[in-house]
Amino acid sequence: MxxxxxxxxxxxxxxxxxxxxxxxxxxxxxxxxxxxxxxxxxxxxxxxxxxxxxxxxxxxxxxxxxxxxxxxxxxxxxxxxxxxxxxxxxxxxxxxEPAIKPAVLQSNSKTVGVLATKGTLSSSLFHSTVKNHAEGIKIIEKEGKGLVPLIESGKAASKECKDLLKALLTPMLAQNIDYLVLGCTHYPYLIPVLKELLPQHVNIIDSxxxxxxxxxxxxxxxxxxxxxxxxxxxxxxxxxxxxxxxxxxxxxxxxxxxxxxxx
CATH class of the missing domain: 3.40.50.1860 (Rossmann fold)
Structure with missing residues (x-):
C-alpha cells in the first residue's frame, strides 16, 4: 500500500x-x-x-x-x-480552493482580485469561503473565459492570451488590488505573462x-x-x-x- x-x-x-x-x-x-x-x-x-x-x-x-x-x-x-x-x-x-484566505490576511489595500472559471466563481463553496474569510475586504471577481483553451493549446505566451489578460486585469487594477488569486490550476502557467502585465506591488498567489x-x-x-x-x-x-x-x-x-x- x-x-x-x-x-x-x-x-x-x-x-x-x-x-x-x-x-x-x-x-x-x-x-x-x-x-x-x-x-x-x-x-x-x-x-x-x-x-x-x-x-x-x-x-x-x-x-x-x-x-x-x-x-x-x-x-x-x-x-x-x-x-x-x-x-x-x-x-x-x-x-x-482559491487561496483567498492568505490573500485577504496580507492585503494592505483591502482589495483582492480573483481570476477563476465560471464553475468556481458560481459555486457555493467559493461564496462561503468569501463570506467566511473576506469580511471588510473587497473581492473583485473575473471569469477567465478563454484562458484554459489557450493554455491547453500551448499558447500561454501568445499575443492573444496577453490581450485577453490585459482586458481582465484592467478593471481589477483600476480598483487598486494588491493581491491576485489564481483560482484555476491552469493559471500558474500564466505567471510569467502576469508578471509582465502587473505592477510590482501586486502579488500573485495560488494553491x-x-x-x-x-x-x-x-x-x-x-x-x-x-x-x-x-x-x-x-x-x-x-x-x-x-x-x-x-x-x-x-x-x-x-x-x-x-x-x-x-x-
Whole structure:
C-alpha cells in the first residue's frame, strides 16, 4: 500500500502545476496523473456534467490502486468533492480552493482580485469561503473565459492570451488590488505573462504549495508515505494531444512516461 501511487486528475494539463509541487515535496512518491483535456474546460460545464467527469476520473484512478486522490481542479473540487468523499470512503481526497484566505490576511489595500472559471466563481463553496474569510475586504471577481483553451493549446505566451489578460486585469487594477488569486490550476502557467502585465506591488498567489503540504499531512496521518528509497515512477495519461502534455513536463527531474488513453 505504501508504494501505491498518488492519483491526480484535472480537466487537462493545468493540474501539472499541482503535480510539480507534490513531486517537489514528496519525491519518493509514485504518481498517476489524468489530463482530461478532451473535456476541458470544466468551468463552463454544468454541475451535473462536472460531477460525472469527476466520478469517471476517480474510478479510473482507483483501478490503478491510488492510495490518495488529489482533485487538481478548482471547478471539480467545488462541484464534486463532497460527493466523492461520501461515495468512495476507502480513499482520502485532497481538494483545491482559491487561496483567498492568505490573500485577504496580507492585503494592505483591502482589495483582492480573483481570476477563476465560471464553475468556481458560481459555486457555493467559493461564496462561503468569501463570506467566511473576506469580511471588510473587497473581492473583485473575473471569469477567465478563454484562458484554459489557450493554455491547453500551448499558447500561454501568445499575443492573444496577453490581450485577453490585459482586458481582465484592467478593471481589477483600476480598483487598486494588491493581491491576485489564481483560482484555476491552469493559471500558474500564466505567471510569467502576469508578471509582465502587473505592477510590482501586486502579488500573485495560488494553491499549489498548500495542496502539496496537505497531501503530505494526510499521507503521514494515514501511515501511507512511501518508505522505499528508490526512484519514483510517474505515469501521465491524456485523452488529447500527448505532445502538449509532454511540453508541460519539460525539465522535470523525474522518471516520467506519457501515454494517450481514451477515457
Amino acid at each position: 505504501h508504494n501505491n501511487p498518488i492519483g491526480v486528475f484535472d480537466s487537462g494539463v493545468g493540474g501539472t502545476s499541482i503535480w510539480k509541487e507534490i513531486h517537489k515535496l514528496l519525491p519518493l512518491e509514485n504518481t498517476i496523473y489524468l489530463a482530461d483535456s478532451a473535456n476541458a474546460p470544466y468551468g463552463e460545464k454544468s454541475a451535473e456534467d462536472i460531477l460525472k467527469l469527476s466520478i469517471k476520473n476517480t474510478e479510473l484512478l482507483l483501478e490503478y490502486n491510488c492510495k490518495i486522490i488529489v482533485v487538481a481542479c478548482n471547478t471539480a473540487t467545488t462541484n464534486a468533492i463532497s460527493y466523492l468523499r461520501q461515495t468512495y470512503t476507502g480513499v482520502s481526497f485532497i481538494g483545491i 499549489g504549495e498548500a495542496v502539496a503540504k496537505q497531501t503530505k499531512v494526510i499521507l503521514e496521518k494515514e501511515n501511507l508515505l512511501n518508505k522505499n528509497n528508490v526512484s519514483s515512477l510517474h505515469k501521465f495519461f491524456t485523452n488529447a494531444d500527448v505532445s502538449i502534455l509532454k511540453s508541460f513536463l519539460k525539465n522535470v527531474d523525474a522518471s516520467i512516461a506519457v501515454y494517450y488513453l481514451d477515457f
